[in-house]
Amino acid sequence: MNNFADLLIKEVLKKESSVVVGLDPNPDYFPLCLLDKGQSDIKTITDSILAFNKMIIDVIHPHVLAVKPQLAYYEVYGSYGIYALEQTICYAKSKGLLVINDAKRGDIGPTAIAYAKAFLGDSPLSGDAVTVNPYLGRDGITPFLQERIDRTKGIFVLLKTSNPSASDLQDLQLKSGEKMYQRLAETLDHLAKDTMGHYGYSNLGVVVGATYPQDASYIRSFLKHSLFLVPGYGAQGGKAEDLSCYFDENGMGALISSTRAIIYSYMQHHEDWTNIDKNKIQESIEISTLQAKEEINAIR
Numbered sequence: 098m099n100n101f102a103d104l105l106i107k108e109v110l111k112k113e114s115s116v117v118v119g120l121d122p123n124p125d126y127f128p129l130c131l132l133d134k135g136q137s138d139i140k141t142i143t144d145s146i147l148a149f150n151k152m153i154i155d156v157i158h159p160h161v162l163a164v165k166p167q168l169a170y171y172e173v174y175g176s177y178g179i180y181a182l183e184q185t186i187c188y189a190k191s192k193g194l195l196v197i198n199d200a201k202r203g204d205i206g207p208t209a210i211a212y213a214k215a216f217l218g219d220s221p222l223s224g225d226a227v228t229v230n231p232y233l234g235r236d237g238i239t240p241f242l243q244e245r246i247d248r249t250k251g252i253f254v255l256l257k258t259s260n261p262s263a264s265d266l267q268d269l270q271l272k273s274g275e276k277m278y279q280r281l282a283e284t285l286d287h288l289a290k291d292t293m294g295h296y297g298y299s300n301l302g303v304v305v306g307a308t309y310p311q312d313a314s315y316i317r318s319f320l321k322h323s324l325f326l327v328p329g330y331g332a333q334g335g336k337a338e339d340l341s342c343y344f345d346e347n348g349m350g351a352l353i354s355s356t357r358a359i360i361y362s363y364m365q366h367h368e369d370w371t372n373i374d375k376n377k378i379q380e381s382i383e384i385s386t387l388q389a390k391e392e393i394n395a396i397r
């Protein structure tokens with residue numbers, strides 16, 4: 098039976114794409130055709146968020162593997178936001194996209210089990226994968242990988258994040274001489290071996306920022322069985338030409354994620370973006386998605 102990584106790699110081959118698009122809806126950046134700025138009740142805002150996400154999904158689904166909703170952008174609207182997220186997940190799946198919930202969860206064992214059920218079980222919030230915070234250690238991670246979890250679901254553990262302060266903790270030098278993220282990579286390598294698929298990749302993937310290619314090169318040579326989820330390409334300054342080392346020798350193993358540079362590309366393309374219509378929004382989003390796909394295909 099296929100594991101999560103097998104399903105994902107099959108999609109890479111079918112769509113000839115390693116691109117993931119983040120869904121981080123911020124109504125401050127919505128044109129008037131989506132949201133009249135005078136309208137500030139939560140239901141109107143979350144309805145426009147759902148409409149925006151559907152608009153994006155309609156144009157990107159042939160070109161990308163997955164969407165990556167960032168939970169904070171939905172949680173900020175309470176139950177209305179969660180409903181918009183559930184509907185977004187459902188719509189993305191109906192268009193054949195994988196869903197990676199960027200929730201960065203992690204807790205003591207029993208609570209991690211509840212998180213695993215919420216994001217990888219039968220819940221309406223369940224996608225195909227979820228991001229996991231490893232700060233609690235192994236027992237905060239393993240519940241996401243156990244038998245009770247479907248083999249077709251995966252996780253991406255934060256290993257080397259894309260932000261400027263990532264080094265504060267992740268690069269701390271241990272007594273052994275290793276950096277903290279290198280030690281974490283060893284632990285994850287052991288855990289990854291329990292859920293291997295046909296293509297040699299495990300259900301345990303890692304987050305490695307596009308802004309740290311040197312570290313990525315070390316991690317790729319060390320963690321051979323983990324898919325990389327790579328945020329930081331585009332708006333955070335990560336460049337396609339630095340990303341070859343994130344892929345394996347077959348051009349597989351990395352999913353390059355871009356959010357603002359794609360979903361708000363109309364702000365770059367149109368000076369008067371507040372007054373553009375739905376067609377113009379979608380046209381910009383499709384152009385920038387195809388550009389990302391081509392840039393990444395050229396280096397992988």
Ligand SMILES: O=c1ccn([C@@H]2O[C@H](COP(=O)(O)O)[C@@H](O)[C@H]2O)c(=O)[nH]1
Nearest residue numbers: 119167258259306328332333355356357
């Ligand atoms: O290391 C990390 C982990 C997660 N993120 C998230 O990815 C997107 C990035 O958005 P861009 O607009 O492409 O910069 C966002 O949701 C972050 O929370 C990350 O950036 N880095």
